[in-house]
Amino acid sequence: MATNRSLSRPHGRTDLKKEIWRNRYFYLMLLLPMAFFIIFKYLPLYGLQLAFKEYMLNKGITGSPWIGFDHFKRMTVEPEFFVAFKNTIIISLYRIIFGFPVPIILALMINEVYFNRFRRFTQTILTFPHFLSWVIVSGLVLNMFGDSGVIKKLVALYSPEMATNWNMLYSKASFRSFLIITDIWKEAGWGTIIYLAAIAGIDPSYYEAATIDGCNRLQKVWHITIPGIMGIIVIQLLLRVGWVMEAGFDQIFNLYTPPVYPVADILDTYVYRITFGRGVSMDMGFPTAVGLFKNVINFALIMTANAIARRAGHDGII
Amino acid sequence: MADATHKSSLDIKVPKRNRIRRFSIGDAILIIIMSLLSLSVILPFYNAVLVSMVPQTVYVRSPLLLWPKEVIWDNYRFIFDFRLIWYGIGNSVFITVAGTLYSMLLTVLCAYALTKDIPGRRFVRFLIVFTMYFSGGIIPYFLIINGLGLTNSLWSMILPTGINVFYMLIVSNFFTGIPPSLEESAKIDGAGDFTILIRIILPLSLPILATFALYYAVDKWNEWWHGLLFIRKVEKQPLQLILRQIIQDAQFLSQQLLPGQEKPDVYGDSIKMAAVVVTMFPIMMLYPFLQRYFLSGLTLGAVKE
Numbered sequence: 001m002a003t004n005r006s007l008s009r010p011h012g013r014t015d016l017k018k019e020i021w022r023n024r025y026f027y028l029m030l031l032l033p034m035a036f037f038i039i040f041k042y043l044p045l046y047g048l049q050l051a052f053k054e055y056m057l058n059k060g061i062t063g064s065p066w067i068g069f070d071h072f073k074r075m076t077v078e079p080e081f082f083v084a085f086k087n088t089i090i091i092s093l094y095r096i097i098f099g100f101p102v103p104i105i106l107a108l109m110i111n112e113v114y115f116n117r118f119r120r121f122t123q124t125i126l127t128f129p130h131f132l133s134w135v136i137v138s139g140l141v142l143n144m145f146g147d148s149g150v151i152k153k154l155v156a157l158y159s160p161e162m163a164t165n166w167n168m169l170y171s172k173a174s175f176r177s178f179l180i181i182t183d184i185w186k187e188a189g190w191g192t193i194i195y196l197a198a199i200a201g202i203d204p205s206y207y208e209a210a211t212i213d214g215c216n217r218l219q220k221v222w223h224i225t226i227p228g229i230m231g232i233i234v235i236q237l238l239l240r241v242g243w244v245m246e247a248g249f250d251q252i253f254n255l256y257t258p259p260v261y262p263v264a265d266i267l268d269t270y271v272y273r274i275t276f277g278r279g280v281s282m283d284m285g286f287p288t289a290v291g292l293f294k295n296v297i298n299f300a301l302i303m304t305a306n307a308i309a310r311r312a313g314h315d316g317i318i
Numbered sequence: 319m320a321d322a323t324h325k326s327s328l329d330i331k332v333p334k335r336n337r338i339r340r341f342s343i344g345d346a347i348l349i350i351i352m353s354l355l356s357l358s359v360i361l362p363f364y365n366a367v368l369v370s371m372v373p374q375t376v377y378v379r380s381p382l383l384l385w386p387k388e389v390i391w392d393n394y395r396f397i398f399d400f401r402l403i404w405y406g407i408g409n410s411v412f413i414t415v416a417g418t419l420y421s422m423l424l425t426v427l428c429a430y431a432l433t434k435d436i437p438g439r440r441f442v443r444f445l446i447v448f449t450m451y452f453s454g455g456i457i458p459y460f461l462i463i464n465g466l467g468l469t470n471s472l473w474s475m476i477l478p479t480g481i482n483v484f485y486m487l488i489v490s491n492f493f494t495g496i497p498p499s500l501e502e503s504a505k506i507d508g509a510g511d512f513t514i515l516i517r518i519i520l521p522l523s524l525p526i527l528a529t530f531a532l533y534y535a536v537d538k539w540n541e542w543w544h545g546l547l548f549i550r551k552v553e554k555q556p557l558q559l560i561l562r563q564i565i566q567d568a569q570f571l572s573q574q575l576l577p578g579q580e581k582p583d584v585y586g587d588s589i590k591m592a593a594v595v596v597t598m599f600p601i602m603m604l605y606p607f608l609q610r611y612f613l614s615g616l617t618l619g620a621v622k623e
Contacts, residue, residue: 016437033446037449109351114341118349135597136598150382153382
């Protein structure tokens with residue numbers, strides 16, 4: 001290993017050439033993957049120049065004329081853009097406030113379950129919906145919360161009046177709650193895995209010492225388990241906040257309808273809607289600019305979150 | 319895995335938790351809560367299966383359906399008579415199989431090459447990780463793939479989704495943990511780099527490869543977004559996208575019926591739920607048997623403590 005290291009720090013051009021030749025098969029292995037990244041990840045970055053151009057179909061990305069910051073100026077006067085920007089932040093914050101603690105609480109509860117088999121069973125059940133697409137889950141929940149759905153029928157047993165005014169899917173007042181609840185239903189179980197792994201990593205001798213000192217179970221959870229996973233919780237929260245601009249395109253796109261656009265349209269759905277929603281539009285410049293606006297903020301936030309996480313001694317990449 | 323073998327030499331068998339604990343009232347309450355939560359996850363699936371097996375008229379009229387009074391298969395018969403379902407299944411199977419092979423090939427090659435201390439490695443790694451955090455957004459993505467002529471081709475749902483960087487980094491991390499002495503001894507025996515990868519590294523990594531092949535397969539089966547962007551012809555759409563239209567667009571089914579095919583009187587929620595059940599069937603069937611792989615992915619690389 002040590003000799004390898006010194007070889008890989010070449011002193012001259014011939015050494016470097018030799019080194020590259022010696023490793024030629026590794027470069028060959030990288031050929032296909034790099035072609036993939038260049039074509040499907042970096043060519044679109046080249047296309048970002050459309051944010052500063054007037055897109056013309058016959059002239060393509062490169063040939064279309066530059067127009068400076070016109071698209072960005074248009075954003076400041078486009079009311080729908082503002083609504084989408086605001087909704088992106090609000091929905092993400094709701095998800096963090098109401099959704100983030102759920103997997104932690106669930107993990108603490110799952111961990112305390114007395115029977116091993118039952119613990120595995122609940123974990124398996126709760127994790128399952130994560131592996132379904134939002135198209136499938138939208139089918140399940142639109143039916144349940146819809147007009148002839150089981151939720152409305154349950155409500156009718158309790159209060160017929162509430163049921164006649166049932167409007168969960170199309171009401172501006174309740175749609176965001178609907179989003180948060182269905183998201184928790186789908187993802188909370190999956191979210192417990194990382195916390196359960198962290199709990200499993202806590203030194204068992206702490207629990208033994210606490211037992212000898214006469215701690216009851218709640219006290220052990222409070223004084224050992226929670227402090228033991230606090231590091232992971234903080235990092236997860238930090239990264240979650242870093243991704244605040246990703247407010248859940250897949251979910252919202254499959255669940256929302258025009259009546260709730262004012263409360264549920266986020267930047268991603270807005271860009272899709274104005275470009276592909278009413279037949280393919282030819283105005284590619286403005287939506288590109290909106291996308292760029294979102295991605296720049298996104299990037300800055302994630303980098304900040306990662307930097308803080310790294311400073312706290314964690315590998316920020318994940 | 320490498321980590322685990324490392325630890326085992328120092329391992330003193332300590333019971334994980336004090337198991338000589340009596341079953342208390344708190345345990346009972348916890349089991350009740352967890353049962354209710356599990357039930358709340360199961361119920362939407364039960365509801366979907368239930369709705370798909372009763373006539374639409376019965377479903378709408380009954381105040382609360384908990385058990386089917388009579389089971390009918392008409393909804394499933396209708397779904398399987400609907401020609402687009404078969405196109406959708408065919409397309410999705412093709413995308414899943416071809417896409418998983420393609421993704422695994424790229425992922426393994428990339429992950430292995432990145433474990434080597436070759437000139438330019440840091441730069442390549444930076445280029446790859448950067449794509450996790452910054453993208454061109456949907457419009458340039460659409461124009462580029464459109465410009466490559468992939469529109470209306472099944473490859474538009476395979477080629478652009480080659481490497482999931484997150485998965486790739488975890489696999490790469492795992493490769494790093496394989497003792498280098500194994501590779502060195504193979505090298506002394508005259509094995510080339512590709513031979514080492516295929517004969518030494520891959521066989522040692524089967525569980526993690528299986529896990530990520532499964533994740534890729536699930537991702538491809540669930541693919542609808544690329545189809546939405548790039549596939550205009552309904553015959554080329556993946557199953558998920560066909561399902562999406564059945565759910566969202568009340569006119570879709572009747573517009574897509576073959577001439578002479580009769581529109582059923584059971585049309586509505588029951589048909590939709592039958593389509594949902596058909597679409598999630600493969601994942602539901604695999605999940606109980608491959609649980610271990612489904613649940614292990616995140617912990618393989620994420621938590622290093």
